[in-house]
Amino acid sequence: MYLTWLDNNSWLMEIGGQRILVDPWLVGELSFGLDWLFKASLKQERLISEDIDLILLSQGLPDHAHLPTLKQLDHKIPVVASPNAAKVVQDLGYISVTCLEHGESFTLNNQVEIRALPGSPIGPTLTENSYLLKELATNFSLYYEPHGYHSPQLKQFAPVDVIITPTVDLALPLVGAIIRGTNSALEVSKWLEPQFILPTAAKADAIYEGLMVNFLKAVGTAEDLRASLEKNNLTTQVLEPKPGDRLKLALKKRAVTC
Structure with a gap:
């Protein structure tokens, strides 16, 4: 299993010989329509030209379904x-779109x-x-949730080998995390x-502007979690x-208990 963090919530996951692009923001600015409140831009654009087997989107908000990026990616993916x-993505003209409700599954190739x-709750x-x-040949598994809201339903799938989720709080005064x-x-x-946990929703090669940025506060560190x-x-x-690093995860088979 190989994982490449592309900054913020964007990942390239290589699992079971498949290349899965997750929540890609790879080009252009990020805006929610109120630039005075919040706007972001990438220091380095990372549009991927190699073959992608699947685009996986967790949310419809612009920081997960990023219009400028999705417009540039091949709509046949x-x-x-x-x-x-x-x-x-349907409004953009993507040809093959599978909508998954909670509890539903899809098998890729x-x-x-x-x-x-x-x-994550949105409103x-x-x-x-x-x-x-889940990689079907090995049963190695990975769980992804970009805002840190974890359903108790997960317990039935334990153990899971890799988790990608926030590892620190990002909080606003009076609002909380x-x-x-x-x-x-x-x-x-x-x-x-x-076996491994990796942080997401972090910023590294992005520039953030707007009123909200002045009040956002990060709470916790990786050392605290360790x-x-x-x-x-x-x-x-x-x-x-670091953004752009391709990590090979040396996963170990777990002992089978009766």
């Missing part, structure tokens, strides 16, 4: 998406099973997707006992990739 994100589970009535990916990592990363690690994992007798390794 199959897409698996939450219902909200599926509307975005007989190599990777992708299961949608409840993820009072909408809950977006998290995903559990809008990205949850400090406690939720430890909680989901207790549930799933992963200490909490050790205190709870978990051997999970916390990895901190």
Whole structure:
């Protein structure tokens, strides 16, 4: 299994010989329509020209279903998406779009099973997707949730080998954490006992502007999480990739217990 972090929530996952592009923001600016409040731009654009087997979208918001990026990617690439994100790519003219409700699954080229589970709440009535990916030849598995909202349904799939989720809180005064990592990363690690956990929703090669940026505060560190994992007798390794680094994860087969 190879994982390449492309900054923020964007990942290239190489699993079961398949190349899966997740929540790609690779070119252009990121805007939610109120630039005075929040706007972001990449220091380095990373549009991928190599073959992509699937685009996987967890949410329909611009930081996950990023219009400038999706407009430039080949519209013949199959897409698996939450219902909200599926509307975005369908409107752009993507040819093959599979919409996954919570509990539904999709198999990519007989190599990777992708299961949608409840993820981040967006407003009072909408809950977006998290995903559990399983490499069918080895049963190695990966769980992805970009805002730190983990459904108890996950417990039935334990153990899971790799988790990609926020590992620190990103908080606003009076509002609290809008990205949850400090406690939720430890909680989901207790549930799933992963071999590796990698942070997402982090910024590295991006420039952030607007009023909101002045009030956002990061709470917690990777070292804090490592200490909490050790205190709870978990051997999970916390990895901190740099944007563009292609990591090979040396996963170990788990002992079968009766």
